[in-house]
Amino acid sequence: MSDRPDISTLAGLRASGHVRRDLRHEIRSNLLDALSGGRDPWPGMYGFGRTVLPQLERALIAGHDVVLLGERGQGKTRLLRTLVGLLDEWSPVIEGSELNEHPYEPITHASCVRWRSQGDQLSIAWRHRSERYVEKLATPDTSVADLIGDVDPMRVAEGRRLGDPETIHYGLVPRANRGIIAINELPDLAERIQVSMLNVMEERDIQIRGYVLRLPLDVLVVASANPEDYTNRGRIITPLKDRFGAEIRTHYPEDLEDEVAVIRQEARLVADVPAVMLEILARYTRALRLSPAINQTSGVSARFGIAGAETVASAARRRAALRGESESVARLVDLQSAVDVLSGKIEFESGEEGREQAILEHLVRTSTADAVRLHYRGLDFGPLVEALDGLTTVTTGEQVTAQEFLSNLPSLDGSTLYDEVAARAGAINEGQRAAAIELALEGLFLARRISKESDEDETIYG
Incomplete structure (x- = not known):
């Protein structure tokens, strides 16, 4: 001034x-x-x-x-x-x-x-x-x-x-x-x-x-x-x-990059939310706007993605406080908290009673799969799939720290897959590395190459 x-x-x-x-x-x-x-x-x-x-x-x-x-x-x-x-x-x-x-x-x-x-x-x-x-x-x-x-x-x-x-x-x-x-x-x-x-x-x-x-x-x-x-x-x-x-x-952002830019600009984040996580939230918001199960007359506000990013960040900050993590970094496991909290911000069509949660979780999975395909295309995940042989599993969850998650990963002798995954996601610290590899595991599950079991406390890939 x-x-x-x-x-x-x-x-x-x-x-x-x-x-x-x-x-x-x-x-x-x-x-x-x-x-x-x-x-x-x-x-x-x-x-x-x-x-x-x-x-x-x-x-x-x-x-x-x-x-x-x-x-x-x-x-x-x-x-x-x-x-x-x-x-x-x-x-x-x-x-x-x-x-x-x-x-x-x-x-x-x-x-x-x-x-x-x-x-x-x-x-x-x-x-x-x-x-x-x-x-x-x-x-x-x-x-x-x-x-x-x-x-x-x-x-x-x-x-x-x-x-x-x-x-x-x-x-x-x-x-x-x-x-x-x-x-x-x-x-x-x-x-x-x-x-x-x-x-x-x-x-x-x-x-x-x-x-x-x-x-x-x-x-x-x-x-x-x-x-x-x-x-x-x-x-x-x-x-x-x-x-x-x-x-x-006026209209909602037509390009994914603009949707991400709006979330990044407006969200007040209390923890580090990796770029790929913001992209998944943006894809999720856009998928809701295209879904016939959602009442499009009321619209899906840009505030949906903004509030989602803030919720995911707060889940990561809470974990860091409870478990003593030095870095608060959001991971895919935190996304479920946003799905649960934000369902009240959208209106479903009258014929969808009882299917609301299933619709939201389906759209989250498709948004995640799209992001995985874009960022990890061309990587050979064979060594990781072979390592998860039915006896070896990887555990994550809202209370599992990044260090615990990384130490629980199977060894991939002679493979640089973990480093390549982290590099594709631009990971520069332990928390971001864990977020990148967790996303890759979810992508393998969505591609039906590995299994996944979830309850309220933890998720097990194997």
């Missing part, structure tokens, strides 16, 4: 050569500068580069209010929050003004009085761009007073006449003047509240209890909504739909 400018009066601002730009011009100019300069204006947004972002950029360059339509967990809110990066880092306001008015153009009665009386000595303050973004989650109990404003009875009681503009307490939208207001889940607003937004978005004025205040608000309205609700048959009124210049559909 750069230093706050030290200009404190209107005279100083004029002398600095500052030029006022309206909000849409400011956003358009900064976006075009970023694009022409090769800078990414959307840091941390994965999977939208060829679809959503070009549409959003065109909408912002055109100066349109925008609504993002998509299922839950598609990154709509995160994308809206990145719009802050397109604002100037610091912008001047009349000090103490309720509506963040520009010192060159006051709009409220109180600020106009001060502007005329103080002239070039008018005090100014500086707002950081992070303060110019207002977010509101639409709920059925949201009122017109919350969004637009209402008459303040306390100010009337102080002796001001009812028609005095200073008796009005402004809501979120006017207070977002010269900034961005984001309304999440827009259709959840009651219809009468949606009606109150019409003048704000078209005429840029506000109406409060019969008063028509011609306040030239400079605000960009952005919103998110579920596509099912954003229809004439849903909970959105047609005139409000007409006010948005751009309706942009």
Whole structure:
């Protein structure tokens, strides 16, 4: 963050050569500068580069209010929050003004009085761009007073006449003047509240209890909504739909690499989760989205994979604490804990009662098998299969440490298979090596080359 400018009066601002730009011009100019300069204006947004972002950029360059339509967990809110990066880092306001008015153009009665009386000595303050973004989650109990404003009875009681503009307490939208207001889940607003937004978005004025205040608000309205609700048959009124210049559909990541990148970026991991484990979670999430047994109307949020990675990491951290491991590294055996915990985050089709657990475990197995084939393709597992001859077994489990697992592996005289498996997985320590070899054993079981017996405490390959 750069230093706050030290200009404190209107005279100083004029002398600095500052030029006022309206909000849409400011956003358009900064976006075009970023694009022409090769800078990414959307840091941390994965999977939208060829679809959503070009549409959003065109909408912002055109100066349109925008609504993002998509299922839950598609990154709509995160994308809206990145719009802050397109604002100037610091912008001047009349000090103490309720509506963040520009010192060159006051709009409220109180600020106009001060502007005329103080002239070039008018005090100014500086707002950081992070303060110019207002977010509101639409709920059925949201009122017109919350969004637009209402008459303040306390100010009337102080002796001001009812028609005095200073008796009005402004809501979120006017207070977002010269900034961005984001309304999440827009259709959840009651219809009468949606009606109150019409003048704000078209005429840029506000109406409060019969008063028509011609306040030239400079605000960009952005919103998110579920596509099912954003229809004439849903909970959105047609005139409000007409006010948005751009309706942009979001989607879940289309590429596996983007899915993994989202999990890696958003998950708060308390232990080391190897890259191949994150990939299995990403494959699992994507398999759920394609499964006919899952209700796709409700969607499978990106938060599913994120929460899965966090759960797997916590299982590894718990094992390390209980067994005194110096390194907390997640292994495949920890994945079952995520399956058990996350089943409540998805909805099954009505005909799948009683089969939920079987469906989840089947998709985990297919996701694991796909990852094994990709990473261990071409390796000769013959020596390991021969070593597991029916008498020799390998034991793992939630409470089995990496050192115990590795020491329990059969010796493969003259074979470098274990080293090759570890190298394919990028293992650099004992915990990651154990995770890589455990995954290979599971792959052999899924290929029906070895057997596996599991209970609550341990899993035995043989």
